[in-house]
Amino acid sequence: MNPPDGLEVQIWRGGAEGRFQTFRVPRRPNQTVLDVVTWIQREADPTLSYRFACRVGVCGSCAMTVNGRPRWTCRTHVSKVAADGKLTVAPLGNLAVIKDLACDMAPFFEKWRQARGRFEAALGRDDPLVPVSPESPERRAADAAIECINCAVCHAACDVVAWRADYLGPAALNRAWAAWNDVRDGDRTAVLRAVSGESGCGNCHSHQSCAEHCPVEINPTRAIAGLKRAGLVALLKGELR
Amino acid sequence: MTARLFLVQRATALLLAPLVLVHLAVIVYAVRSGLSAEEILDRTRGSVGWGLFYGGFVVTVATHGAIGLRTILIEWAELRPRIASAAASTGALALLLLGLRAVWAMTMMVAP
Numbered sequence: 001m002n003p004p005d006g007l008e009v010q011i012w013r014g015g016a017e018g019r020f021q022t023f024r025v026p027r028r029p030n031q032t033v034l035d036v037v038t039w040i041q042r043e044a045d046p047t048l049s050y051r052f053a054c055r056v057g058v059c060g061s062c063a064m065t066v067n068g069r070p071r072w073t074c075r076t077h078v079s080k081v082a083a084d085g086k087l088t089v090a091p092l093g094n095l096a097v098i099k100d101l102a103c104d105m106a107p108f109f110e111k112w113r114q115a116r117g118r119f120e121a122a123l124g125r126d127d128p129l130v131p132v133s134p135e136s137p138e139r140r141a142a143d144a145a146i147e148c149i150n151c152a153v154c155h156a157a158c159d160v161v162a163w164r165a166d167y168l169g170p171a172a173l174n175r176a177w178a179a180w181n182d183v184r185d186g187d188r189t190a191v192l193r194a195v196s197g198e199s200g201c202g203n204c205h206s207h208q209s210c211a212e213h214c215p216v217e218i219n220p221t222r223a224i225a226g227l228k229r230a231g232l233v234a235l236l237k238g239e240l241r
Numbered sequence: 242m243t244a245r246l247f248l249v250q251r252a253t254a255l256l257l258a259p260l261v262l263v264h265l266a267v268i269v270y271a272v273r274s275g276l277s278a279e280e281i282l283d284r285t286r287g288s289v290g291w292g293l294f295y296g297g298f299v300v301t302v303a304t305h306g307a308i309g310l311r312t313i314l315i316e317w318a319e320l321r322p323r324i325a326s327a328a329a330s331t332g333a334l335a336l337l338l339l340g341l342r343a344v345w346a347m348t349m350m351v352a353p
Contacts, residue, residue: 160316163315163316163317164315164316164319196244197243197244198242198243200242200244202242202243202244202246203242203312228247231244231247232244232247232248232251234244235244235245235248236248240244
C-alpha cells in the first residue's frame with residue numbers, strides 16, 4: 001500500500017536558543033526518522049546539522065528527541081511514531097545543543113571516565129589467562145549491561161540528570177556496573193569508590209525511564225541498584241575510604 | 242548523595258516502617274477509646290517505654306527527613322550540596338528540638 005501524502009516535519013534549528021522550522025517531506029515505505037532528517041538535509045536545506053554514522057543501530061550516534069521521546073532515529077520507523085503524518089524532531093535533552101540536532105556529547109563521555117567505566121588489568125601479557133565462566137553471576141551481570149551503544153538516550157530520558165547536572169547518569173553507571181563485574185579487573189573497589197560519591201549511584205530515584213527508553217533493552221536501573229548494593233557492602237567493610 | 246548518606250537514609254527508613262505502624266496504632270487506640278487529654282497524659286507521664294519509643298521516633302524522623310530534604314533542595318531548588326546540607330541540617334535540628342521537647346513534656350513534666 002502506498003503511504004498517504006507527505007509528512008509535516010518540524011525540526012529544531014539553532015542552538016540553546018532557536019525555533020522549530022517546518023518542512024514537507026515525501027512519505028516513503030519503511031521510512032525511518034533518520035531517512036526523513038537526511039532527506040531534509042539533502043533536498044531542502046543543506047545547512048541542517050545532525051549526526052549519524054552506521055544507520056543500522058550499532059554506532060549510537062543518531063539519537064534525537066522524536067515527538068517528545070528520545071529515540072535512535074535510524075531504527076525508528078515513521079509509521080510507528082507519526083501515524084498522523086506529523087513529526088517533531090529536536091536534539092537530545094540533558095545535553096547542550098551545538099547546532100540544530102547535534103548535541104555536545106563531551107560531558108556525557110566525561111561522566112563515563114568519572115565513573116571509572118574502564119578495565120584496569122591486574123596481570124601482564126605473559127601471565128596465564130584468567131578463566132571466566134559464562135555461567136558465573138558476575139559474567140551474567142556484565143553480559144546484561146555490556147551491549148550499550150553509547151547513544152545517550154537513557155541520559156536524555158533521566159529525570160535526575162535533568163535535575164542535577166553533576167549526576168553521573170544511567171549510561172556511565174551501567175558501564176561502571178559492567179566494569180565492576182569484570183573479575184579480571186585489578187581494582188574493582190575503585191569502581192565503587194568512583195560511583196559512591198556525591199554525584200554517584202545513590203542519586204538514582206529508580207524511575208526507570210532509562211530502562212523504558214533504552215533502544216537495546218538494557219536496564220540501567222538494575223545496574224545502578226547493583227552498584228548501590230555493592231557500594232553499601234563495601235562501605236560497611238570500610239573499603240570506600 | 243554519598244554512599245554514607247544513602248546507608249543512613251535506608252537504615253532510618255527500615256526503622257521508620259515499624260515505628261510508623263506502632264504510632265498509627267497508638268493514635269487509633271487513643272481516638273477510638275475516647276481518651277481525654279488528661280487521660281492520655283496520665284498514661285504517658287513517667288512512662289520510660291513511651292519516652293524511649295517517641296524519642297527514638299523523633300531522632301529517626303529528623304535524620305531521615307533531613308536527608309530527603311537535602312536531596313529536594315539540590316534537585317529542585319538547585320542548591321549546591323554543601324549549602325543544601327547546611328539548610329537540611331538546620332531543619333533537622335529544629336525538628337529534633339521541637340520533637341524532643343514535646344516528648345519530654347509528655348513524659349517527664351508533672352501535672353500542674
